[in-house]
Amino acid sequence: MRYESRILEIIGTSRTHMTAEQVFLTLKQSCPSVVLATVYNNLNNLYRQGKIRKISVESHPDRYDKNTRHDHLVCRRCGSLADIHLADLTRTLEQQTGFSIEGYDLKIQYLCPRCRAAQAAAPTKNKSSDL
Amino acid sequence: MRYESRILEIIGTSRTHMTAEQVFLTLKQSCPSVVLATVYNNLNNLYRQGKIRKISVESHPDRYDKNTRHDHLVCRRCGSLADIHLADLTRTLEQQTGFSIEGYDLKIQYLCPRCRAAQAAAPTKNKSSDL
DNA sequence: TCTTAGAAATAGAATGATTCTAATCATTGG
DNA sequence: CCAATGATTAGAATCATTCTATTTCTAAGA
Numbered sequence: 221m222r223y224e225s226r227i228l229e230i231i232g233t234s235r236t237h238m239t240a241e242q243v244f245l246t247l248k249q250s251c252p253s254v255v256l257a258t259v260y261n262n263l264n265n266l267y268r269q270g271k272i273r274k275i276s277v278e279s280h281p282d283r284y285d286k287n288t289r290h291d292h293l294v295c296r297r298c299g300s301l302a303d304i305h306l307a308d309l310t311r312t313l314e315q316q317t318g319f320s321i322e323g324y325d326l327k328i329q330y331l332c333p334r335c336r337a338a339q340a341a342a343p344t345k346n347k348s349s350d351l
Numbered sequence: 352m353r354y355e356s357r358i359l360e361i362i363g364t365s366r367t368h369m370t371a372e373q374v375f376l377t378l379k380q381s382c383p384s385v386v387l388a389t390v391y392n393n394l395n396n397l398y399r400q401g402k403i404r405k406i407s408v409e410s411h412p413d414r415y416d417k418n419t420r421h422d423h424l425v426c427r428r429c430g431s432l433a434d435i436h437l438a439d440l441t442r443t444l445e446q447q448t449g450f451s452i453e454g455y456d457l458k459i460q461y462l463c464p465r466c467r468a469a470q471a472a473a474p475t476k477n478k479s480s481d482l
Numbered sequence: 483t484c485t486t487a488g489a490a491a492t493a494g495a496a497t498g499a500t501t502c503t504a505a506t507c508a509t510t511g512g
Numbered sequence: 513c514c515a516a517t518g519a520t521t522a523g524a525a526t527c528a529t530t531c532t533a534t535t536t537c538t539a540a541g542a
Contacts, residue, residue, distance in 0.1 A: 221490070222537085240528080255492055260529065262490095276407040278398075279500090281528060296453055306447050313459055316437050322427055324459040328444055330452045353508090353519070371499080386521055391500065410529090412499060 223247060223254060227262050231272055237283035237301045275301065275325070292325075295332035302332065354378060354385060358393050362403055368414035368432045406432065406456070423456075426463035433463065 230246050231238060238246070244259040263284055266272045273285045275292065280299045293302040306326070314321055361377050362369060369377070375390040394415055397403045404416040406423065411430045424433040437457070445452055 223491090253492085255494095257493080257530080258491055264530095274409050276409050278405045278407050278413060282409060293448065293450070304448055306444070313437070317424065317435055317459065317461075319424070319459075319461045322460040322462070324457060326455060326457050328448065328450075328452050328455040330448075330450045384521085386523095388501080388522080389520055392519080395501095 221262060221265065223251065223258065223262050224266065226250070227259065228266060228271060231284050232286050237275060237285050239281045239283055241281070243284065275327075277301065277327070292327045293330050293332070294327050295335050296329045297331055297335040297338075300332050300334075304328070352393060352396065354382065354389060354393050355397065357381070358390065359397060359402060362415050363417050368406060368416050370412045370414055372412070374415065406458075408432065408458075423458045424461050424463070425458050426466050427460045428462055428466040428469075431463050431465075435459070 226247060227243060230243055234246075236242075240256070240259055240263055243263065244254070244256050247254050247259060263272070263274075267274045267284075271287055273287050275283045275285055277283070277294055277299050283301060285301075285303075289308060290303050290305045293304050294300070295302075309324060309326070310321065313324060357378060358374060361374055365377075367373075371387070371390055371394055374394065375385070375387050378385050378390060394403070394405075398405045398415075402418055404418055406414045406416055408414070408425055408430050414432060416434075420439060421434050421436045424435050425431070426433075440455060440457070441452065444455060
């Protein structure tokens, strides 16, 4: 896993939620010979090892995020993701479900500030960008 | 939207979380001429209208579910989904985030009873079935 | 140092899910 | 009866992701 640490670094330092493609393009700058499949392999390994998170938003490619405990705000209009740190629910959920749980994903749908503004101005439909 | 109500009915009465393909196959029994693209169109419309839910589990095709407020248990081994009714967090989340929120998705990772048993018996890796 | 086994990376084809495009088919209002 | 509009169909196209086969590395022994 020659690229693992580099990929981990890229994801760890990114302020956005990158797709495999974006990770690939970034990595390619320092390692021009790397190939997309390798990035997928590495991302999957890191994910299986629990070192990164994988976030699927309907109708968007999967995104990867550092593994610190936090939740996500998802804009229902442009699909953009924002991190948010909320109280940990693990305890509560274990009590409520009666299961031993391994984790959870909480995605909150809202209208991001940008889309809120856009919608106020003109109720158009567009796909965006800075996820 | 000739098929909308029928599709809504199929999803509403299903005890499982169906993929577009499964909805298609079921619908085809009563409407043999229907086509997969139509099912996708209808599902997307219903989803946009907020009449059904769309659930994406990494590495599995999207699944559709009735729109009653509930959460999901996702087996990290076989990807199966189970419904669970937990207390509504909307209020709490609005308070904590400071945003007006439109909804949320809570997916709890666990090991489903079947996989728990399988793992106890033999720690094999298999993909399963009854989502 | 040379050899080799196993792991990882590469290239590119293949797959699977989903969307798109264009053509056809109702249904409704005029 | 005739557009006009919107839904459906067929099938191609796209996009993300995985797979297969081949090659390259690397590290451990001989």
